[in-house]
Amino acid sequence: MVGELLASPAWADHWTAYWDEQWMGRDTRAPDVDRGAFRAFLHSAFSRNAPWSEVVTLLLTATGRNSDGGSRREAEQNDGRQMPSGDVNGAVNWTLKYQVDPQDMAGAAARTLLGVQLQCAQCHDHKTEKWTRKDFQGFAAAFVRTRLIPLDQGNPMGAIKRVELRDLDRAAPRFAKMADLEPILKASPIALDGVDLSAADGVRAALARWITNPQNQWFSRAFANRMWAHFLGRGFVDPVDDFRSSNPATAPALLEALATDFVRSGYDMKHLVRIIVGSEVYALSAAPLTEEARDRDREVKLWERFRVTPLGPEQLLNAVVAATKLDAIVRSTGRLDLDQVRFRVKQRYGFLFDIDEDSAADDYEGTIAQALALLNGNVVTTGASVLPGSALADVLALPGDGEAARIGALYLRVLSRQPTAEEIARWTKFLAEAQTAPESPPVRSKPARPTADAGPPPPNRSAPQAPDPLRGLGDRAGYMQASARVRAWEDLLWTLLNSSEFVLNH
Amino acid sequence: MNQSLFGRRQLLRVGRSAVFGALVARWSSRGVVAAAEARAVKANACILLWLNGGPSHIDTFDPKPKRPSGGPFKAIKARAQGMTLSEHLPHLAERGERLAIVRNMSSKEGNHARAQYYVHTGYAPNPTVVHPSLGGWTCARLSDERAELPAFVSIGGPSFGAGFLGVQNGPFVLAKAGTPPADVAMPRGVDRARFERRQAALDAMEEQFAQLTGDAKVEGRRHVYSKAVRLMQAPKLDAFDLAGETETTRRAYGDTDFGRGCLVARRLVERGVKFVEVVLDGWDTHQNGFDRNKALMATLDPAFAALLDDLNARGLLKATLVGCMGEFGRTPRINAADGRDHWPQAWSAVLAGGGVRGGIVHGATDEDGANVVGPPTTVPDLLATMANQLGLDPEHTEATPAGRPISVTDDGTPIRALLL
Numbered sequence: 001m002v003g004e005l006l007a008s009p010a011w012a013d014h015w016t017a018y019w020d021e022q023w024m025g026r027d028t029r030a031p032d033v034d035r036g037a038f039r040a041f042l043h044s045a046f047s048r049n050a051p052w053s054e055v056v057t058l059l060l061t062a063t064g065r066n067s068d069g070g071s072r073r074e075a076e077q078n079d080g081r082q083m084p085s086g087d088v089n090g091a092v093n094w095t096l097k098y099q100v101d102p103q104d105m106a107g108a109a110a111r112t113l114l115g116v117q118l119q120c121a122q123c124h125d126h127k128t129e130k131w132t133r134k135d136f137q138g139f140a141a142a143f144v145r146t147r148l149i150p151l152d153q154g155n156p157m158g159a160i161k162r163v164e165l166r167d168l169d170r171a172a173p174r175f176a177k178m179a180d181l182e183p184i185l186k187a188s189p190i191a192l193d194g195v196d197l198s199a200a201d202g203v204r205a206a207l208a209r210w211i212t213n214p215q216n217q218w219f220s221r222a223f224a225n226r227m228w229a230h231f232l233g234r235g236f237v238d239p240v241d242d243f244r245s246s247n248p249a250t251a252p253a254l255l256e257a258l259a260t261d262f263v264r265s266g267y268d269m270k271h272l273v274r275i276i277v278g279s280e281v282y283a284l285s286a287a288p289l290t291e292e293a294r295d296r297d298r299e300v301k302l303w304e305r306f307r308v309t310p311l312g313p314e315q316l317l318n319a320v321v322a323a324t325k326l327d328a329i330v331r332s333t334g335r336l337d338l339d340q341v342r343f344r345v346k347q348r349y350g351f352l353f354d355i356d357e358d359s360a361a362d363d364y365e366g367t368i369a370q371a372l373a374l375l376n377g378n379v380v381t382t383g384a385s386v387l388p389g390s391a392l393a394d395v396l397a398l399p400g401d402g403e404a405a406r407i408g409a410l411y412l413r414v415l416s417r418q419p420t421a422e423e424i425a426r427w428t429k430f431l432a433e434a435q436t437a438p439e440s441p442p443v444r445s446k447p448a449r450p451t452a453d454a455g456p457p458p459p460n461r462s463a464p465q466a467p468d469p470l471r472g473l474g475d476r477a478g479y480m481q482a483s484a485r486v487r488a489w490e491d492l493l494w495t496l497l498n499s500s501e502f503v504l505n506h
Numbered sequence: 507m508n509q510s511l512f513g514r515r516q517l518l519r520v521g522r523s524a525v526f527g528a529l530v531a532r533w534s535s536r537g538v539v540a541a542a543e544a545r546a547v548k549a550n551a552c553i554l555l556w557l558n559g560g561p562s563h564i565d566t567f568d569p570k571p572k573r574p575s576g577g578p579f580k581a582i583k584a585r586a587q588g589m590t591l592s593e594h595l596p597h598l599a600e601r602g603e604r605l606a607i608v609r610n611m612s613s614k615e616g617n618h619a620r621a622q623y624y625v626h627t628g629y630a631p632n633p634t635v636v637h638p639s640l641g642g643w644t645c646a647r648l649s650d651e652r653a654e655l656p657a658f659v660s661i662g663g664p665s666f667g668a669g670f671l672g673v674q675n676g677p678f679v680l681a682k683a684g685t686p687p688a689d690v691a692m693p694r695g696v697d698r699a700r701f702e703r704r705q706a707a708l709d710a711m712e713e714q715f716a717q718l719t720g721d722a723k724v725e726g727r728r729h730v731y732s733k734a735v736r737l738m739q740a741p742k743l744d745a746f747d748l749a750g751e752t753e754t755t756r757r758a759y760g761d762t763d764f765g766r767g768c769l770v771a772r773r774l775v776e777r778g779v780k781f782v783e784v785v786l787d788g789w790d791t792h793q794n795g796f797d798r799n800k801a802l803m804a805t806l807d808p809a810f811a812a813l814l815d816d817l818n819a820r821g822l823l824k825a826t827l828v829g830c831m832g833e834f835g836r837t838p839r840i841n842a843a844d845g846r847d848h849w850p851q852a853w854s855a856v857l858a859g860g861g862v863r864g865g866i867v868h869g870a871t872d873e874d875g876a877n878v879v880g881p882p883t884t885v886p887d888l889l890a891t892m893a894n895q896l897g898l899d900p901e902h903t904e905a906t907p908a909g910r911p912i913s914v915t916d917d918g919t920p921i922r923a924l925l926l
Contacts, residue, residue: 030619100617107633117908119634180614242908366727367673368656371734372689381693423714430707437699482695491700495707500724501715 006270010318012046015269016080018230022112023059023094032148032161033093034067036078041090043080051267052223053212056113060208062165064089066096069152069162092165095146102175103184106140113211115222115243116192130245131192137183138190142197142207144171144181145189167202192218212267218243220259224272225249228258231276315505317379320497323414324383325391332389374498384493386486392493396486403428407492414496427492434488548861548926549827549895551775552644554783555768555810557802557832558663559790560618560853562846564838564875565799566592567854568609575838575874578796586865594803597811603865604814604823606924608855610869612882613834616848618790621833626666628889628915635670635906640889641781642668643898643914646675648780654740655779661767663785670906674730677783683766686746690738705735745773758812765809772816775826780896789832795845806830814858827860827895831888838874852878855888860895863926886918894920 005011020039045055067075068084084090098105107119118139121131151162171185189197191210199206211219222243229235236249249255258275265271321327374380386393395409404424411419419427482490496502562577564570569581569592581590584602591599598605615621620631627637638646641658646668649657656678658668667676680687692701708731716724737743748756748769759765767784774782786806791798810830817823835853836846852871858864870879890900893914900918903911 030617101620104631104633111633117634119632239907366730367676367678368730368734368737369678369688371727371731372687372737375731375734376689376691376693376696376738378693426710430703434703437703487695487700491704491707494704495711498704498708499711499715500727501711503727504721504723 006274009047011049011270012043013079013081015046016042020080023108024097030097030099032066032099032163033096034075034084034088034090034160035093036075036080036082037067037084037088037090038093039078039080039090040083041093044083046269049268049270052262052269053219053267056219057208057212059091059094060109060211061202061204062089062091062095063146063167064092065151065162065164066090066092067160067162069160072158072160075160095165096148096163098143099148099174100178102143103136103140103181106136106143109143109211110139110192111241113222114192114216114218115225115237115241116218117242117244118192133183134187135190135192137187139192140184141171141187142189142191142203144175144185145169145203147172148174167204169202214263217259220263220267221255223267224258224262225255227269227272228255228276231273316503319502320379320383323391323497323502324493325389325394326379326383328389329382329385329387332387374503380494380497384490384497386482386490392489396489403431406489410493410496414493415499415501430492431485431488434491435484437484548825548897549859550825551779552640552781552827552829552860552892552896553768553771553775553813554641554781555806555813555828555830556663556665556783556785557789557806557830558622558785558787559832560621560834560836560848561789561802561832562791562795562799562836563609563849563852563854563871564836564846565796566595566803567607567856568871568875570838570873570875573874575840575876577840579800586867589865589867592799592803594800595807597807601811601814604818604858605864606857606862606866606868608857608868608883608888608921608924609871610878610880610882611831611835611853611855611885611888612878613850613885616834616850618833618848621850623666624885625831625833625889627669628886628918629912630916634908635910635912636667637912638669638671638675639666640892640896640914641665641677641783642671642675643893644781644896646671646904647898647902648896649675650778653778654736654742655745655774655777656737657780659771659774659779659781660783661770661785662763663783663787665783665785670912671904680746680770683746683763683770683784684748686743690743692738742777745777745779746770748773755812755816758808758815760805760808760812762805762809764805765812768809768813769816772813772820772822775817775822776820791836792841792845792847793843795836795840798845817859823859825860827862827892828858829855829892830857831855835875838876849876852876852882855883857892857924861926862895862924866924868921868924883921884918886915887921888918889915890918891920891924893918895925 016039019042020035024033024035024038041058042055045058050058065088067090068088095105098108104119107117110116110118116131118131118136121133121136145168147166147168149164149166151164152159175181175185189203189207191197191207195210197203197206197210199209210216213219222241225235225237225243226240229238229240236251236255237243237247238250243249258272261275262268262272383390384392386396391413392410395406395413398406398409407419407424407427411417411423564575565577565579569579569590570576571579571581580593582593582596582599583589584591584599584605586602586605589599589602589605589607591602613621613624615624615630623629623631623637626639626641628640629637641660645656645658658675658677659680660677661680661683664679665677667673678687692698696704709728712724712728716728744750748766751769756766756769759769764784764786771782771784786802788798788802810828813828814823817826817828831854834848834850837849839846841847852875869883871877872879893900898914900914900920903913905911
């Protein structure tokens with residue numbers, strides 16, 4: 001099963017979404033950042049399982065053209081599977097994002113690649129931590145030597161400006177007027193361990209060599225720790241990007257071993273994930289240990305149970321699609337390409353399920369809007385319907401009279417486990433009662449009263465939400481007035497999809 | 507992964523009461539803090555009219571008639587000494603005695619995303635921490651746990667969240683005023699009885715999972731679900747429905763999404779919502795700036811003025827702080843495309859109500875609107891002033907996940923001259 005996951009195209013989809021979010025964040029408003037081309041760069045690298053050191057080198061030393069131009073909206077919709085033309089290097093878009101704040105790029109590189117919080121040293125020397133302003137300035141000096149050559153005249157609204165990124169042998173003139181960058185522009189580029197980063201082939205190449213050098217333990221440990229945290233809910237060092245002497249790792253020997261093995265494998269990401277997912281810790285259930293077991297297992301205290309963490313927006317959407325066969329429902333309407341639908345759903349619901357850094361905190365609640373979307377929204381409502389091709393239709397079509405087998409099939413599909421005897425009993429009773437409950441008249445749930453303003457609404461240019469792509473899908477897919485039995489089964493699936501067991505990663 | 511619900515480990519029953527106790531303690535400590543601060547409170551709520559894109563100060567609140575930088579618009583006298591406004595803000599000019607115009611705003615952030623973050627949070631962006639917006643602080647520190655409606659609502663835009671204070675303190679987003687919020691209505695085919703059957707079934711599953719995992723996040727989810735269901739059934743949900751307003755009122759705010767947004771904002775504040783942001787987008791006028799500014803002001807002017815009148819008529823203006831601003835100003839130089847470019851060096855912000863002194867112009871720019879004369883008002887100072895009026899102590903700090911104390915603004919000090 002692990003092998004299948006690693007070989008599936010979902011591998012590249014998942015890590016593209018993950019690193020796109022880490023590196024690009026939510027902000028893509030700079031007029032020349034092509035988010036789609038950046039994702040295409042990531043997708044191509046992860047598809048061929050390029051070594052992590054190679055991905056990072058390509059990212060840090062990228063030169064060339066950012067984009068084919070064209071509509072920003074279309075670029076936003078490219079999840080990385082559409083490749084730009086051959087002479088575009090999507091990797092340059094990360095540097096473009098930071099074209100007016102290279103100091104932030106240095107901070108982001110230290111944080112995401114080395115697990116080091118250097119940014120604080122931008123403003124002050126820390127009393128207890130080792131980084132000084134001088135360290136920061138020397139490191140940041142490696143990020144100011146690029147020039148941007150515009151390839152398009154003017155800036156048509158909604159279009160991506162094409163630019164070419166080139167290396168430069170000195171600080172770029174565009175920074176000269178920025179007073180707060182002055183110390184960085186004056187500093188000579190120095191790595192965090194004092195290594196001089198001036199080199200004949202340019203400071204960016206030297207920086208990439210220093211970061212990805214097998215001797216650089218920050219690099220391998222940061223990645224091993226991040227992957228461990230991704231799969232187990234918490235890293236050896238937590239937060240994952242805050243390695244410092246006053247925040248020591250919980251099991252340093254294990255982290256060390258993973259990092260060393262990762263370097264030895266040639267920075268093979270799939271190898272590292274195979275090791276982590278194959279570990280006994282990962283196989284532990286989400287149930288807490290008994291007192292005796294707790295005493296026995298002091299070593300793995302932190303991972304005594306798999307920590308319960310909320311699924312991210314992509315993961316949750318993918319989980320709902322997989323559990324309900326929403327993709328088959330969409331296909332059966334013949335209306336839209338599934339990728340289009342998936343993208344529009346993400347656009348509409350993505351921000352809703354944005355989870356924050358703090359999502360592992362014990363008092364994490366999520367938001368009311370998230371709860372409403374799961375309770376009443378179209379993704380769950382459509383997914384939980386008996387429509388041609390849906391998972392629920394498959395389950396109801398299973399031969400035999402026993403509802404227990406059908407409950408079992410649905411549990412396996414949605415929760416990846418068999419129901420307990422108690423659960424089967426509870427649901428059997430639920431199904432029977434719901435079918436004998438007084439027939440509800442066919443209702444359209446009452447949409448809140450229409451607003452008084454007559455006439456067509458003006459086009460709303462600032463609406464943060466895209467129109468709901470699933471709206472009315474049931475009608476188009478031939479939705480019919482469901483029988484009491486079908487309604488009861490829809491309620492069952494709805495319940496599983498709303499449950500913490502489904503929504504939380506555990 | 508595990509074919510049995512109970513896995514290989516034996517079930518440990520964690521006292522759920524302990525978990526729940528911790529949650530309750532957290533909420534009630536928040537209540538105590540709010541009560542202590544309440545003594546100093548001058549505003550119960552804040553409405554932020556967010557002019558997205560960076561409005562031209564010279565074409566709106568800081569006119570420079572007859573100067574080369576002034577553009578084609580005339581200036582008109584407002585009802586307050588020394589206050590002039592663009593000729594396209596006649597309704598606001600009439601209400602000059604309610605406005606405090608801060609004309610010496612100045613910052614260094616000339617990039618939209620960075621500046622929007624700065625003006626919403628009082629901090630320049632910094633990759634090590636995500637700062638809470640003023641709305642996020644308000645929600646985290648001043649919301650009433652028993653309220654039917656979310657404490658922080660954003661209309662027409664996503665606003666900025668509560669950063670390290672957690673997503674639960676971020677804005678509840680209304681895509682478009684005049685429509686109900688997304689997904690508050692039960693889905694098609696589901697009536698109250700069926701919804702209750704579903705809830706009961708879900709409750710049984712959640713109970714079982716909470717006992718199994720002992721994880722507080724399950725309680726957290728149940729808590730937020732109960733808030734969501736309460737919102738679905740809340741009588742105060744009528745705040746989003748404008749059918750109850752008279753034709754006269756609706757016409758006063760203007761037949762625009764922004765006008766309707768301001769009207770919904772008043773209805774929300776009336777029903778106890780603490781912080782409402784209403785977004786008017788389109789102020790990034792690099793091209794064809796004067797036609798576009800004229801049209802934008804035709805939307806802003808009646809809506810803002812009607813909001814002030816309406817709040818005042820209902821006795822709410824004294825305790826409702828209204829702010830109106832964007833992320834920066836625009837260049838004194840008019841570019842070849844008849845627009846203006848980004849100009850963070852000098853710009854204007856407007857405050858009204860909520861203990862703010864009306865009828866004043868605070869600070870000034872030079873004759874071309876290029877630079878601030880004398881010491882500027884910083885973004886942290888402006889936000890500290892607003893926070894202060896809401897009863898958020900500018901000195902109070904909360905710890906980030908890394909343990910760093912962060913206050914409401916980056917060293918901002920409330921501007922006494924703006925306050926009653």
